[in-house]
Amino acid sequence: MSNPITEQATSHLVRINESGLDLQVHYNDVGQGDEVVVMLHGSGPGATGWANFQRNIEPLVAKGFRVILLDCPGWGRSDSIVNPGSRSDLNASALKGLLDVLQLDKVHIIGNSMGAHSAVAFALRYPDQVGKLVLMGGGTGGPSQFVPMPTEGIKLIGALYRNPTIDNLRKMMSVFVYDASSMTDELFQQRLDNMLARREHLENFVRSSEANPRQFPDYGHRLHEINASTLVIWGRDDRFVPMDVGLRLIWGIRNAEFHVFNQCGHWAQWEHAERFNQLVGEFLSLP
Secondary structure, eight states, rough: OOOOTTTTGEEEEEEETTEEEEEEEEEEEOOOOOSSEEOOOOOOOOOOOHHHTTTTTTHHTTTOEEEEEEEESSSTTTTOOOSSSSSHHHHHHHHHHHHHTTTTOOEEEEEETTTHHHHHHHHOGGOOOEEEEEEEESSSSSSSSSOOOSSSHHHHHHHHHHHHHHHHHHHHHHHHSSSSOOOOOHHHHHHHHHHHHHHHHHHHHHHHHOOSOOOOOGGGGGGGGSSEEEEEEETOSSSSSSSHHHHHHHHHOOTTEEEEEOOOSSSSHHTTTHHHHHHHHHHOOOO
């Protein structure tokens, strides 16, 4: 029997230099496949690549992929940063810097929420390094046409950054997923501990938002430039980024398809992990 895949055993720190960035980032590196899948996490306080995608790593490795999970600058064990510009482009630069260090020429990218915005930014800047894209709960940075902005979820995530308490975490998670009943006290406490372990991440995110409220610019007018085969996945009940935002992606990206999960919030890869893993595995394995 092979040894179980663990966060600690796959953890690495590296210094990157790209587009004015000079900082240390943390990543996990799992599997030995020739094709590489990069997973980019969302912007929730305490988020990391491993925490966001821990239910999805082993199925991709079992299909023969090498999986890279990047902690974006300002999250996890990566260096903290105050960002007055585009967070999407900042993360795209961080990913480019990591790929250069690892000497990886082309990767598939799976992005959730902020990670989807960052994946789109990367695809626009470095199109030759993108294989396929999987985008969930983000990508354009544009507004919903039907739901008042900022959405209920975005307001709650802002409150949690400014006042990181267990009560505010529970309030956010109650709308983050469709059914929060499976969220245990232990899970909530673990996430809160992760947040408070790096208070500078929280404080710098707030400073960044004050310096530039539009951390994730709208790339809707440039989506037609993306030629990569793209799978867009959304939760019908997403209260952070409404489903019509996902429709903008498939209107703009010429080679895109759309899958909607019923009874699903903003975390499709967690809430419907088994079906998500099957869907994504098949999509990435297609020639």
